[in-house]
Amino acid sequence: MTRTNGTTADSPEARGAEAYGGGTQANAQAGAHTKAYTKAHTKGPATKGPARSPAKTRAGRASAVVPVLGPRALNRATLERQHLLRRSAALTATEAVGHLVGLQAQNVKPPYYALAARLEGFRPGDLSTAMAERAVVRIVTLRSTIHTHTADDALSLRPLVQAARDRELNAFRKGLVGVDLERLTVISRELVEAEPRTMKQLREALLAQWPDADPFALSVAARCRLPLVQVTPRGLWGRSGQVALTTAEHWLGRPAESTPAPDATVLRYLAAFGPASVKDMQTWAGLTRLREAFEGLRPRLVTFRDEKGAELFDLPDAPRPDADTPAPPRLLPEFDNLLLAHADRSRVVPDGLKGRTWAGNQAYRTLLVDGFLAGVWRQDGNVLTVEPFGRLGKGQRDEVVGEAERMLRVMSGDGSYDIRFGTVTG
Numbered sequence: 001m002t003r004t005n006g007t008t009a010d011s012p013e014a015r016g017a018e019a020y021g022g023g024t025q026a027n028a029q030a031g032a033h034t035k036a037y038t039k040a041h042t043k044g045p046a047t048k049g050p051a052r053s054p055a056k057t058r059a060g061r062a063s064a065v066v067p068v069l070g071p072r073a074l075n076r077a078t079l080e081r082q083h084l085l086r087r088s089a090a091l092t093a094t095e096a097v098g099h100l101v102g103l104q105a106q107n108v109k110p111p112y113y114a115l116a117a118r119l120e121g122f123r124p125g126d127l128s129t130a131m132a133e134r135a136v137v138r139i140v141t142l143r144s145t146i147h148t149h150t151a152d153d154a155l156s157l158r159p160l161v162q163a164a165r166d167r168e169l170n171a172f173r174k175g176l177v178g179v180d181l182e183r184l185t186v187i188s189r190e191l192v193e194a195e196p197r198t199m200k201q202l203r204e205a206l207l208a209q210w211p212d213a214d215p216f217a218l219s220v221a222a223r224c225r226l227p228l229v230q231v232t233p234r235g236l237w238g239r240s241g242q243v244a245l246t247t248a249e250h251w252l253g254r255p256a257e258s259t260p261a262p263d264a265t266v267l268r269y270l271a272a273f274g275p276a277s278v279k280d281m282q283t284w285a286g287l288t289r290l291r292e293a294f295e296g297l298r299p300r301l302v303t304f305r306d307e308k309g310a311e312l313f314d315l316p317d318a319p320r321p322d323a324d325t326p327a328p329p330r331l332l333p334e335f336d337n338l339l340l341a342h343a344d345r346s347r348v349v350p351d352g353l354k355g356r357t358w359a360g361n362q363a364y365r366t367l368l369v370d371g372f373l374a375g376v377w378r379q380d381g382n383v384l385t386v387e388p389f390g391r392l393g394k395g396q397r398d399e400v401v402g403e404a405e406r407m408l409r410v411m412s413g414d415g416s417y418d419i420r421f422g423t424v425t426g
Contacts, residue, residue: 069275069304069312072323074347075371080319081272082338083118084330084368091119093126094135094150100337101268102147102157105138108235110333111148113365116410117330124411128237134252138230140223143286143340144168148235154248155256158227160265164286165224175214176221184209188222189247196231196244199223227256262293267315273341275304275314283343310344327371329400331407334363339373349373353389369396377404384408385420397421 069077079085088096093115097103100118103111112124127148130136137154141147141161149157169176184206191197191205199219206218222228227248233241249255269281278291294301294313304312314320332338338348339357349357353373357364367375367386375388384404392400401419408417 066311067304068307069320070307070323071346072371073320074275074306074312076321076323076325076327077275077314077319078273078338078347079327079371080321080325081274084338084371085321085325085327087118087120089120092130093119093122094130097127097130097136097148098150098153100272101265102141102149102153102337104142104335104337104340105146105148105235106335110335112237113331113333113407113411114336116407117332122410124237128235128239131235132232137248137251138235139227139248140165142284145286146230151252154227154229155252155254156260157265158248159257159259160262161285161287162259169221169224172214172217172220175217177213179210179213179218179221181221181225184218184221185225188226192226192228192246193250196246198242198244202245262287262290263297266290266293266297270301270313270315271318273337274318275312275320276342277306277310277312277344279310280342280344284341306344308344327368329374329396329403330368331377331403332366332368334365336366339366356389367400369400379408379411382408382412382415383418383420385422387422 076085082100083091083096091099096115096119097111100114103114105111112127115122115127116124127136131138131148134151136148136150138146138148139154139158141149141154141157144165169181187206187209188202191202197205202222203215203219206222207213207215210218228245229248229251231244231246231251233239234243265285266281269284270276273280273284278294281294282288282290298313300316301313302316304314306312334357339345342348345354348368348371350372357366357373357376364376365378366373367377367388369375369388369392374390374392375386377384377386379385384407386400386404404419405417408415408419
C-alpha cells in the first residue's frame with residue numbers, strides 16, 4: 001500500500017448527463033419497508049429523542065413544549081436511517097434501494113458507490129444482478145431525475161410524480177405548437193414497446209410526424225408523458241451500452257398503479273430521511289402541496305422543531321441517536337441522496353461549505369467526517385485522492401485512509417492501491 005500526497009483537482013462526471021436521454025400497492029410497500037427498516041435496526045443501541053404522543057399533539061401545539069433538534073441531532077438521526085452510522089448487514093441491495101426510496105442515478109456508477117458506503121458485504125454484482133433480473137430499474141421520477149428504483153417503486157412512484165412531469169412540459173410548449181400530446185404518447189408507446197429505442201431514434205420518428213416541432217421538445221414530451229426505463233445492459237456494472245428505452249410496464253410485465261395518495265411515500269421518506277419538514281420532502285420529491293398529506297398523518301407522527309423554528313415530522317419509533325454518537329468517515333458518490341433530500345441541508349452541509357460540492361453543472365464525490373461534509377474525492381483506477389476542505393487530525397486522517405482502502409477493495413477487488421491526500425482548488 002502506497003500513500004502519497006497529490007494536488008490534482010477532481011474531474012467529476014457531468015451532472016445530468018442522462019436526464020433527457022435517458023388500497024394500494026404503495027400502502028403495502030410502506031408497511032413492508034417499515035418492517036424491513038425496523039428489522040435492520042434491531043442490532044446495536046439507538047437512543048430515541050423526546051417525542052410527543054399523538055394525543056398531546058391533538059391537544060394543541062400552542063400549549064405543548066416541542067423539543068428542538070440541533071444540526072448534530074438531525075445529522076445522527078438521518079445518518080442512522082441511511083445506514084451511514086453503521087452499515088447494514090441485513091439488507092440486500094434491492095431491499096436497500098427500496099428502503100432509501102431510490103438512488104439518484106444520472107450516471108451509472110453512483111448507485112453502486114452509494115450502496116458500498118451503506119451495506120456490509122456489498123459487491124457491485126449484487127446491484128448489477130438485480131438490474132439484469134429486472135428487480136430494479138433506471139427511470140426518471142423524483143425531481144425529473146433518473147433514479148435507480150425497485151420494480152415496485154417504478155410502477156408506483158412514477159404515477160405519484162406524473163403531474164409534475166406534465167407541468168414540466170409547459171417550459172417546452174413553444175416547441176410543441178400543433179403537437180397532439182395524446183397522439184404523441186400513443187405513437188411513442190407503440191415505438192418503444194415494439195423494440196427499445198434510443199432517444200435519437202424516438203425523436204426522429206416523432207419529427208417525421210411533426211416536422212415543424214422542436215426536436216428536443218418532442219423527446220422531452222415523450223420522456224415526460226411515458227414512464228421510460230433504460231433497458232440493460234445500460235446500468236450494469238462493468239458493462240457498456242447506449243441508453244435504450246421502453247416503458248416500465250412493458251419491461252416489467254405488469255401495469256403501473258393509478259395515481260396513489262402520497263401518504264405511504266411520506267412515511268417511507270421519514271423512515272429514510274427524517275425528522276423532516278414538509279418543505280424538505282417537497283424538495284426531495286420535486287412535488288408541491290404535500291402539507292395536506294402531512295396534516296392527515298399528524299396523529300400518527302411526532303413533531304419537533306429545528307433551531308430555525310421549522311416544524312419537523314417523524315415516525316414515533318424511528319431511531320434518533322444521541323448527538324454525540326460517533327460517525328465514521330464515509331466516501332459518498334456524486335448525487336448522493338444524503339445531500340439532496342432536504343430543503344435545509346445544514347444537517348449535513350456546514351454553512352461555510354454550501355456550494356462546495358458543485359462546479360457549474362458538475363458534482364463532486366463527497367467526504368463525510370464526523371457526519372458532515374468535509375471534502376471531495378475521486379478515483380482514477382487504483383488511485384483514490386481525498387481533498388479535504390480543512391485540516392484533518394491524525395486520527396481522522398487514519399480513519400479516512402481506512403475507509404478509502406475499504407472502498408477500493410469493494411469496488412475494485414484486491415490489489416495494490418494508492419491513497420493520496422490533495423488540496424482542493426478553486
